[in-house]
């Protein structure tokens with residue numbers, strides 16, 4: 001079982017921490033470019049790290065791709081391009097493997113199944129770079145926008161910010177995952193509508209456990225209180241995690257194959 | 272008494288809120304470009320608003336200049352230029368007034384006495400745009416860097432972040448205010464050294480008062496606790512406010528006149 005995740009957003013939005021929190025492991029801290037002494041690359045690079053992890057007795061080969069340099073320069077023109085190129089390079093590889101003469105082996109699927117886009121918690125609205133990235137890539141990959149470091153916002157600010165983000169997404173006709181598809185069955189539609197109401201998920205990440213009442217709780221210890229990552233009153237991290245790992249992982253892979261890759265393949269066959 | 276403050280930093284770092292908090296008034300919310308529906312201007316603009324406020328029985332004519340557009344575009348090349356041009360335009364005006372034939376009236380001083388530079392609380396280090404701005408302007412204006420929205424960071428993250436910022440400032444030989452001057456008297460040196468140890472100030476702003484034990488307290492009400500802006504255990508807002516308004520206002524004006532303006536004037540006279 002192969003699942004490929006990409007995280008995109010400017011440096012310092014908690015991407016490597018969130019990946020650690022999602023997979024409850026130290027995979028990201030030492031390997032993603034979030035490391036303290038990482039220099040910002042001169043161009044946007046793609047760094048991928050693969051791990052075998054076990055979630056509920058299922059062995060999962062997880063690949064996480066980070067995109068250091070995106071949004072980090074004084075001039076970020078075209079910073080989306082290397083990322084789209086990378087996605088298409090993976091599509092090319094799948095296409096080549098799929099078309100290979102010996103077809104009894106399923107190709108290794110290294111295509112990006114989900115791209116988590118980190119929105120800075122400014123409290124205002126989407127930035128030009130956010131809009132540009134999502135407009136350029138929403139027809140090529142499943143984009144899941146999240147509000148990064150959501151503890152920066154009070155609950156009222158969060159609600160107002162989400163409202164403006166949704167307006168921006170509508171205004172620019174940006175497709176985000178999950179899409180509520182008219183041809184889904186009623187149950188799926190209901191689940192996805194409920195999810196879309198929450199979008200974008202306001203997330204908080206932490207790989208530090210604090211002992212609260214004898215229990216280890218993941219969170220951030222501040223001078224004015226303890227922020228609990230898995231507490232639904234505090235943030236929507238667990239909604240994101242459940243969607244990615246428990247309820248929607250297969251759907252993310254299917255939409256990637258039957259919608260995004262299909263579009264790529266059709267264009268390739270047309271020449 | 273005229274005091275002119277400039278605030279610089281990307282949109283959403285709490286600049287208009289901080290100005291409100293500093294001067295305990297609603298001057299910024301309705302007038303600075305931090306207003307909710309403000310569009311990002313296509314280039315960097317300078318918006319100035321003047322108010323007469325009373326601080327401790329002293330009537331102060333305060334002008335606050337905001338710089339909407341700075342750092343907000345996909346391509347921020349040269350975004351420092353309009354700001355430096357504005358500072359020099361004010362120097363030109365002072366020079367013209369100073370050299371005017373009728374010299375018995377002191378010129379209205381509209382020069383920028385302090386430029387508060389807002390650093391995004393990424394937790395990593397200064398961004399290229401931060402370094403470029405401060406390098407380009409530190410010889411022309413008093414720059415006071417602050418860590419914006421410091422409640423985003425835990426106390427450990429804040430300490431580590433400050434350390435890296437100070438390393439970055441040293442490495443790029445950036446001058447920030449207050450400078451510990453060798454020719455200051457011992458008492459001033461002691462005060463300034465103590466201040467420099469805290470720099471950059473980690474600030475939190477709020478124009479909302481919450482009733483705590485029957486008292487109105489300025490702060491941010493979150494699900495996990497109440498963040499108090501004027502509590503020194505929470506952040507260094509009051510250190511910044513005291514420095515700006517109580518202890519160092521005259522020094523900021525003096526350094527502007529005798530150091531920054533003097534350099535401008537000397538260059539002007541040399542032709």
Ligand SMILES: Nc1nc2c(ncn2[C@@H]2O[C@H](COP(=O)(O)OP(=O)(O)O)[C@@H](O)[C@H]2O)c(=O)[nH]1
Nearest residue numbers: 011012013014015016017034149204205394423
């Ligand atoms: N306030 C807040 N800080 C966070 C959160 N997640 C991570 N951080 C901190 O933000 C800093 C940068 O995190 P990192 O994961 O390296 O960000 P990256 O550059 O996007 O990979 C570190 O000091 C983290 O501890 C969060 O949800 N909220």
Ligand SMILES: Nc1nc2c(ncn2[C@@H]2O[C@H](COP(=O)(O)OP(=O)(O)O)[C@@H](O)[C@H]2O)c(=O)[nH]1
Nearest residue numbers: 123152282283284285286287288305420475476
């Ligand atoms: N977490 C946090 N949020 C803040 C702080 N100051 C302001 N905000 C919020 O950040 C958002 C943007 O603030 P604003 O002052 O308009 O930022 P500006 O665009 O830099 O002028 C608003 O929702 C504010 O309530 C702060 O110190 N900490």
